[in-house]
Amino acid sequence: MASAYDIQAIEKKWQDAWAERGTYQVENDDPRPSFYCLCMYPYPSGQAHQGHVRNYTFGDLIVRHRTMHGYAVLSPMGFDSFGLPAENAALKTGTHPRIFTDARIDELKASIRRLGSQYDWRREVRSHDPQYIKWSQWIFLRLLEAGLAYRKKAPVNWCPGCQTVLANEQVLADGTCERSGDVVVKRDLEQWFFKITAYADELLHDLDQLDWPDRVKTMQRNWIGRSEGAEFDLAVQGRDDLKLRVFTTRPDTTFGMTYAVVAPEHPLVDELTTDDQRDEVRQFVERVTLESEVERQTTEGPLEKRGVFTGSYVVNPFNERAVPVYLADYVLMGYGTGAIMAVPGEDQRDWDFAQTYGLDIVRTVQPPDDWEGEAYAGDGPAINSEWLDGLDKETAITKAIDFLEAKGIGTRTVNYRLRDWLVSRQRFWGCPIPVVYCPDHGVVPVADEDLPVLAPDEVEFRPTGESPLKFHEGFLNTTCPIDGKPAVRETDTMDTFVDSSWYFLRFTDAWNEDRPFDKDAASRWMPVDQYIGGIEHAILHLMYARFFMKALADLDIAPKDLREPFERLFTQGMIRLGGTKMSKSKGNLITPQQFFDTVGADALRLHHLFMGPPADDVDWTDAGIKGTSSFLQRLWRLADPDGDAVPDADEGVALEVNRAAHRLIARVSDEYERWSYNTAVAACMEFTNFLYKQGKTGFAIDSLLLLMAPMAPHVTAELWERRHFGEHIHELSWPTADPVMAAQETVEMVVQVNGKKRDVINVPPSIDEAEMEALARSSPKVQELLDGAHPKRVIAKPPRLINIVL
RNA sequence: GCCCGGGUGGCGGAAUGGCAGACGCGAUGGACUCAAAAUCCAUUGUCCGCAAGGGCGUGUGGGUUCGAAUCCCACCCCGGGCACCA
Secondary structure (H helix, E strand, O other), X not given: OOOOOOHHHHHHHHXXXXXXXXXXXXXXXXXXXXXXXXXXXXXXXXXXOHHHHHHHHHHHHHHHHHHHOOOEEEOOOOEOOOOHHHHHHXXXXXXXXXXXXXXXXXXXXXXXHHHOOOOOHHHOOEXXXXXXXXXXXXXXXXXXXXXXXXXXXXXXXXXXXXOEEEOHHHEOOOOEEOOOOOEOEEEEEEEEEEOHHHHHHHHHHXXXXXXXXXXXXXXXXXHHOOEEEEEEEEEEOOEXXXXXXXXXXXXXXXXXXXXXXXXXXXXXXXXXXXXXXHHHHHHHHHHHHHOOHHHHHOOOOOHHHHEEEEEEEEEOOOOOOEEXXXXXXXXXXXXXXXXXXXXXXXXXXXXXXXXXXXOOOOOOEOOOOOOOOOOOOOOOOEOOOHHHXXXXXXXXXXXXXXXXXXXXXXXXXXXXXXXXXXXXEOOOOOOEOOEXXXXXXXXXXXXXXXXXXXXXXXXXXXXXXXXHHHHOHHHHEEEOOOOOOEEEEOOOEEOHHHHOOOHHHHHHHOOOOOOOOOHHHHHHHOOEOEEEEEHHHOOHHHHHHHHHHHHHHHOOOOOOOOXXXXXXXXXXXXEEEOOEEOOOXXXXXXXXXXXXXXXXXXXXXXXXXXXXXXXXXXXOOOOOHHHHHHHHHHHHHHHXXXXXXXXXOOHHHHHHHHXXXXXXXXXXXXXXXXXXXXXXXXXXXXXXXXXXHHOEOHHHHHHHHHHHOOOOHHHHHHHHHHHOOOOOHHHOOOOOXXXXXXXXXXXXXXXXXXXXXXXXXXXXXXXXXXXXXXXXXXXXXXXXXXXXXXXXXXXXXXXXXXXXXX
């Protein structure tokens, strides 16, 4: 009598069993070789969505697969639990962000549990946990001591919607906030920064050694934006006290400088402006500073309005010619020196500007003969450049820099697009920055023994969105750690990306009360062998975490040689519905819950694996899940020891069935290593179809179940237990294929004539070229086409293909 | 504008220079059933043909090769990243 496949009961049973047995808990002294598999910890927004399911399905599959290969697999999970949504909810409902957040975590954990993905929950971290806050603050203080955290006044990105400043990385290309979509405005504010630029070069170079998607590496390279060039001083005509320093990547073109440009915010603007130009310059500067970042960054608009003459002249050090100095909004204060030499012959922006303002254009690089464009930025022999004439670009650059250095007015430099990381946020629900402001001593760090600095519970959220900390007397008023006199606390909190920059280290030693983590514990597991998450973190989180790893290693908090946190990265594709990204804010969620309650977690997991290549974006369709669901039903009827849906293979066929099982093992094992899970599922389906036709053997079914155990853990565990009383499939070893058994007895040889398939003949795999040709020539179809003629050429690729060319 | 991806049946996709379309969805037909669902079996790129068989087919056009979805060149379309960065 066949048994029922009671999905709900079976999935619950095994989820309980794994938790109870601690199958996926590991100790730091586990003697097995270690493997650290990590999915990006989630922001707890309630029940899991399909993006989580996809992420954790891949992660769990790897955890179970590596475990079956004999590794001690560290598989932790936690929650990125600080952030604005909890604060917005507090404003709406009056619930404290902690209560709100803990409730969302409970919901998320429950749905993660129903997916069946396994974690060592003993190591769970939550960003808002006082212990975690303590160590985040402790790390902040170490960065402060080392000069890697500092405070400065700067024009920063202010998001009116979020009522806080943002890091450059959090502002989208169109000048809007990545979170709220509001237009970000510039404000001059004093803020906290982390000196990520100190690691710009290392962050760039170490990318080479990482097993990461090229796409992500390229995005990081672009973001860091290294450019080599030179900086040098231009003498201001008639002003011995004044020099204008410019940055260029093309010092070889200096002979072609016909004017210079400074940014409207440049500190020397006043000095450079002559009296008769003063009104015009003032109007220009006023207009530009009033423009939003978006307006300023548009390439559109009449060029006439984009610059103004200062009245001053600077001297080209290469040919001693005086050229006019302009202000223009296309030169940015934040990059290089905020001033440039303009060479219209080799730079299109300068070309356009020169045309508009009637400035000279001198080519200093010979463009190719067929050049039809305007400015020519490519390589070629230098012209109109006296002692540089005839040299190629690279040689000329070197010689030009030598000249500047010999003259003592300039030097070779490297510039980065990367800016320091602005980490302070004017928010309540974040990790407080642990410093106080003392009237006598200025910024004073809170003593280590007084950590953590925690936000008070009894707070009132203001409709303006301002942080309640700014108005909370009990929190604000404190004493100076140095002299004990009254002082005021910092009310800014840290960017939540600070929390996520070291959580993967805390997992290795989550219980440590003396330190954020022990170096030996970190050494045991780090770097993360496989990190899995969404492509949306390509720059933000992944760059910050890399910076933290390097800084912590240099500060002797992490092991010295541990300079990269994530050895191998996999970024899964997005899930879309009807072409747009599935998200809560778009209101187009298909919740996993409805599938847990019907077809079950195994079918949902298989569907995610089967939908397409893991890295690709996928369009969600409900229809497809029917396929994986009925496949599992089919598997059940096949493997149920009490079932008779599929007869045993006849004695003559059983050997061939077992041989096919060995081939399946070889194929699927390889597909797991290549992350080709969609074809691995297909192979298992194909094999199941094969057994329905040929009849089953015990070995075939057992192999199939073992190969599917990481993909569909519940149903395979249940079937295995029914077939092998008391055994747990996930505690067994991964199967290996016997190469002798896996070998084919006959293969199909394709016979082509002139590259077109004309016949297929069964041959032994050991066939040689001569035998192939003889067989092919004996084929009636080939003879018909040959018609007695002599083939020009015969290409034989034993044993699968022969091509006869006439 | 620059830099990455990608374009294959009605749909999701497979094929690491060697049988294009595995596997699944959908569709059609059959078996089972009083009937339906479920299940099982079969067919399913397209055109010509009763059939056997053959022609055509991987965005477009060229090229390399005995052989190209795969490599090269040019172009078109879609997605993503960067974009006055000197």
